[in-house]
């Protein structure tokens with residue numbers, strides 16, 4: 001077959017942050033006296049963003065500062081045109097002084113906006129902040145307001161800590177919004193076992209996230225295996241790495257059901273599925289050189305889901321090795337960004353994983369919110385009385401076979417178990433994660449076609465955040481969030497509990513932080529209130545950042561355990577009620593509607 005021209009890889013330029021220095025337009029003294037201070041504010045924030053923030057692939061964030069300070073409408077228009085040319089996906093306006101609100105605010109309805117009004121008294125920046133945000137509210141373009149608590153002198157060039165936090169949290173969430181725009185969710189297969197989240201609702205992805213939905217039939221995997229539509233050289237490298245590094249554990253199936261003779265073929269097939277799954281998501285120029293120009297393009301997917309069950313897994317090796325390796329931050333080529341892939345094509349859990357990933361640039365766990373274990377039940381079944389952080393009960397997070405190896409928390413972050421950014425992973429981190437994991441022949445009762453499932457026990461005492469986007473008819477998407485901690489159980493207790501479900505699957509014992517109110521009154525209440533069978537689990541307590549992102553996307557939050565003073569939403573939300581933040585969130589999201597709706 002004659003080699004085809006290399007397929008053009010879709011251009012996915014990273015979104016940039018536009019910075020708008022706003023100034024009092026009065027010349028003959030006022031404006032001139034403020035030019036340096038105003039532009040210096042913009043430059044300081046640009047330096048902060050470039051130093052602190054990265055895209056998921058590790059490249060630093062790029063800021064675009066308007067060519068001039070913005071004092072009148074034409075200067076605002078010129079800035080908007082420059083930002084359009086430069087690929088700006090969110091903007092931040094900064095000012096130390098009074099300016100003319102509706103003449104200078106950013107009017108773009110399709111991207112996030114924030115304004116930092118310097119708390120100074122010589123040329124009051126805060127009063128512009130209030131005026132401009134009033135304009136945003138009246139126009140239905142909600143914007144975030146950032147205002148330091150203590151008055152600063154005009155020549156004070158520091159960024160107060162609380163202002164710094166809000167500047168960074170706004171930017172992280174805004175970059176997530178901008179990164180999702182135009183990319184796709186790739187459904188590999190259809191609805192898995194009637195799981196509602198597997199019913200891909202394109203209006204959610206399109207109107208709320210600005211993303212498109214792509215679909216392939218699972219038979220595409222088998223076609224590509226049969227026709228050799230993968231890189232044979234990389235396959236050999238991947239096969240060797242997988243054989244050497246992925247430890248096969250005990251076959252828990254009854255002896256008469258064990259298919260030992262097929263294990264070798266399963267490893268080879270699962271390795272090919274992993275290469276193919278990645279190529280389907282993000283493409284692979286090597287395929288064009290091999291004569292597969294169309295397949296080389298991929299589907300521009302920022303996230304995907306693999307149906308697996310049933311049909312495919314009834315006759316073919318399951319997708320657990322593929323899902324595990326792709327969601328992990330390293331493979332045979334070394335450390336790399338994770339490829340977000342949802343089990344059972346649960347697209348809503350995939351979206352939840354994607355939100356977490358874009359806010360943290362880290363791998364995410366996909367878990368079933370499998371079982372609530374009361375202290376009484378654990379004692380009855382195992383004889384062990386839960387204690388310490390687990391004394392109120394635990395939630396067994398256990399996907400039906402796969403999850404990122406980063407979920408072992410075997411990498412140490414500042415000496416503590418956790419998930420590192422992929423660009424910080426060491427050989428030792430990778431070895432520790434691999435060493436903590438065993439791959440077991442899949443439960444043939446569930447997975448008649450075989451394959452392997454991933455087992456490890458997550459390290460305890462790790463701060464984590466579980467979230468989930470749910471869809472409700474007439475309401476739309478709604479987000480629930482539970483920050484908490486992982487715990488460890490004595491080995492025999494853990495084994496007894498695991499054996500009640502499946503010892504081949506990954507174990508993460510989760511204890512949510514309780515507030516004593518509503519769905520966060522008890523651990524049982526969290527389980528009882530969870531909106532679906534899956535959750536997306538991130539390292540760290542990122543609930544506040546998720547709340548900010550959801551407000552940008554107009555997705556209300558029906559449950560969270562973030563301290564009220566950490567909640568950062570657009571100023572206009574306060575106009576929907578200052579005594580009832582949860583209700584105000586719902587009312588604001590309903591009023592403004594989806595960002596791309």
Ligand SMILES: C[C@H](O)[C@@H](O)[C@@H](O)C(=O)CO
Nearest residue numbers: 309344368399400446533
């Ligand atoms: C093996 C079983 O079908 C599991 O996959 C099932 O319990 C689920 O994970 C449902 O989300």
Ligand SMILES: [Mn+2]
Nearest residue numbers: 344368400533
């Ligand atoms: Mn599941």
